Structure formats: structure tokens, C-alpha cells
Amino acid sequence: MNNLLAAFGLVLVIEGALYALFPDVMRRAMAMMLSMDEMHIRISAVVSAVLGLALVWLALG
Template sequence: MDNNDFWIALATAAGLVFVLEGAIYALFPQQMKNMMVQIMSMPASNIRKGGLIAAFIGCAIVWFIRG
């Protein structure tokens, strides 16, 4: 994969993140507001752990698909 392919893949991935995030907020606005209220009461360490787990799963998916 050359440098141009990398940037195209990165831009595509970023675009897909916006599509998925936007769709969730558009389809379930009240549930997203409720979730945000719940997150505000969670300890930062739990949110960090969840983010790290999500990042690890995302890397694993990319590794298996692109590997």
C-alpha cells in the first residue's frame, strides 16, 4: 500500500465514524441524552477502561481484516 492509499483509507475510516455516530444520534436522540447523563456519574477510570477496550477491539478488527 503506497502513501496515497493510506490517506484514502484513513479518510474513509474517519468518514464511516461520522456516519455511524451521526446515525446513532439521529435515530436515538433521547437514548443518547440518557446515556450521557449516566456517563457523567461514572468514574473517569471506568470510562477510560471502556475506551481502551473499544480501541483494542477496533485494532483487532483492523488487524484481522487487513492482515
């Protein structure tokens, strides 16, 4: 459970740092997401989740 909380905390730190350091880039990324259709967003999310799971598996394995 502690590892899960640490992982969520790390996600928040990285995301917060991206918004703090590169606000214009993040704003453009959001605008790009708004112009994408739903299927492309879903595919991107699944690919991202699979890559994240693979990284965790490699790190812990």
C-alpha cells in the first residue's frame, strides 16, 4: 500500500513540475487533446498505461 501511495505522489510531483516549468507547452497539449477524437485519446491512454505497467514490471522484476 505504501508503494502505491508513493507512486501516486510521484505522479503528482512530475505532473506538477511539468505545469510549473512548461505552462505554455502544457496548455498547447491540452488544446491538442481537445481537438482529437475520442478513439485517438483512448488508444493513447491504453498505450500509455501498458508502457507504464511495463516500466513498473521491469523496475520490480
